[in-house]
Amino acid sequence: MTTSPTTAVLIPCLNEEVTIRKVVEDFRRELPEAKIYVYDNRSTDRTSAEAAAAGAIVRFSPERGKGNVLRRMLRDIDVDRYVLVDGDDTYPAEDVHKLLSTLDEGWDMVVGDRLSSTYFTENKRPFHNTGNRLVRFSISKAFHADIRDVMTGYRAFNRLFAKSYAVLSDGFEIETEMTIHALDHKMRVTEVPVQYRDRPAGSESKLSTFSDGFKVLRLIFRLNYQNRPVPFFGGLGLIMGLAGLGLALWVCILFWQxxxxxxxxxLIGATMLMLFGIISWFTGLILQVTAHHSRERFAFESNIFLSTVDSTYGVTGASDLNKSGESAPESAAQH
Structure with a gap:
């Protein structure tokens, strides 16, 4: 007997009184079997009352910041499929079916790509557009990934991603961290185009273009030297080494003349630069070994986690087999 995968819609909120009722009602219409959770992040308006009136399960997260809210959500809620969406009514609920149907094909996370549809025409903040392009370029180069919309707030993911993801960021840089976590741990990530619309009148964004943008860039910088230590420290060492070598050659030419x-x-400065370059290079090699062992441990623990979950959801090919009333073969479950 085949059972449908359980689904939860996660909506972190801060002062979204104007839009939250519509968001909850739209997702209840599109996903009548799903549980809709609204986590109120110390709102000062009627966000909680409006969400409860619309039929959502309302809980409270006292620590300010979207990352803090998501950390609490992933600890509290245990389902097969998770849908993360903002409470500002910028993402149409109708697109959730594209996200979930793609997730059901065996992906670990499906990213809702705004940038391929209406984002640049709907979004009225030009610096946000520039920031999205900059973040996308940085991550694509560092992690060799072709994810177009890294910072989208609309995405779906499975239980493996939810329970293996240690939320470290506190604020709006959380979406970037989610994407990098999935890419760095070789999880199956794809994206589908979704529509985007600007906030309705009376709804105000909590995102600060420059301060939050700086946090995102700082996060990318940190994750680069943590997860890609050889390119980071090796490149830094190469620059210092070449600079030191150039100065040393200049001193040698003067000595020859x-x-x-x-x-x-x-000469002393050139020697120190070359030594620092060598140290930086070996630092990258040592950290690369550590990062490799961390990924190996993650893969091992992920396999253990999946073996303890009493569900075939997320097993590649399992959904097709279940439709015909057959059980998933042992070989499919191992992949």
């Missing part, structure tokens, strides 16, 4: 070492401070 005059027969005297005329610039001892420059």
């Amino acid at each position: 005059t027969g005297q070492v005329q610039r001892f401070p420059t």
